[in-house]
Amino acid sequence: MREQLSAGLSVESLEDRCVPAGVVRVTFRSGLLTLTGDNLDNSVRLQFGSTGRTVSIIGLDNTVIAGVNFANGVRDIRANLQGGNDLVLIWGGRIAGSVSMDMGQGTDRAILGYTNIGNKLTITDPLGILEVALTVSTIQNSTAIQSAGQDDIINVQQCTFRGPFLLNTGSGADTVNMVGTNFQGSFLTLLGNGDDTIDLTNCFFGQPGVLDGGAGADTLTQAGVLGTPVTISIP
Ligand SMILES: [Ca+2]
Ligand SMILES: [Ca+2]
Numbered sequence: 001m002r003e004q005l006s007a008g009l010s011v012e013s014l015e016d017r018c019v020p021a022g023v024v025r026v027t028f029r030s031g032l033l034t035l036t037g038d039n040l041d042n043s044v045r046l047q048f049g050s051t052g053r054t055v056s057i058i059g060l061d062n063t064v065i066a067g068v069n070f071a072n073g074v075r076d077i078r079a080n081l082q083g084g085n086d087l088v089l090i091w092g093g094r095i096a097g098s099v100s101m102d103m104g105q106g107t108d109r110a111i112l113g114y115t116n117i118g119n120k121l122t123i124t125d126p127l128g129i130l131e132v133a134l135t136v137s138t139i140q141n142s143t144a145i146q147s148a149g150q151d152d153i154i155n156v157q158q159c160t161f162r163g164p165f166l167l168n169t170g171s172g173a174d175t176v177n178m179v180g181t182n183f184q185g186s187f188l189t190l191l192g193n194g195d196d197t198i199d200l201t202n203c204f205f206g207q208p209g210v211l212d213g214g215a216g217a218d219t220l221t222q223a224g225v226l227g228t229p230v231t232i233s234i235p
Helices: 002-015
Strands: 023-029 032-036 043-048 054-060 064-067 070-072 076-080 087-091 099-102 108-113 121-125 130-135 143-147 153-157 165-168 175-179 187-190 197-201 209-212 219-223 230-233
Touching (some): 023 054, 032 054, 054 064, 121 130
Parallel strands (some): 023 064, 032 076, 076 099, 087 108, 099 121, 108 130, 130 153, 153 175, 175 197, 187 209, 197 219, 209 230
Antiparallel strands (some): 023 032, 043 054
């Protein structure tokens, strides 16, 4: 499937430098911002204004935004990107409700920066590689990041998780970096089979947690880890 797609892209680029990218349909009703991608590559940036209440919905890499491209008073965000290699980037939001992203098949990226989520964060990737970057963000309720069995990359920098934190990367050789982050609720990280690499630097754990590397030759690096010890199971 990937070979067919690459062939299609290169033929297209001979005639037209515009890379075929899909359409993301956006609706906004009763505070809920809904993004629905297609089976092509969709890249979308949700850029919040200085108050964190208004948002511009911007298509990247030739992705077309159909429907709403600006919203005021976003309470919840729900994104379903479907097949293709997709990117969702959320920046600078103060979101009272929840953010839910289903990245679908393909090699997908979910990026959240300088954002406060009042309720829950959910990121799911049923098939293909997932790359997640969470930077300087606070999640007030639970966080769940779940990916299928490929080589995922999870980067968490200077975040605060006030509720339960779940990371399940499935099998595959996953890379997880957690730096300067407060896990105030329960912590459960399951890396599955495969040779995983996990780095915990200057993290705080407020409640008992579990880090299970699964089978495989895993590498754990810890520095400056404080608080309630995490039960680590690395073979
Ligand atoms: Ca897509
Ligand atoms: Ca996808």
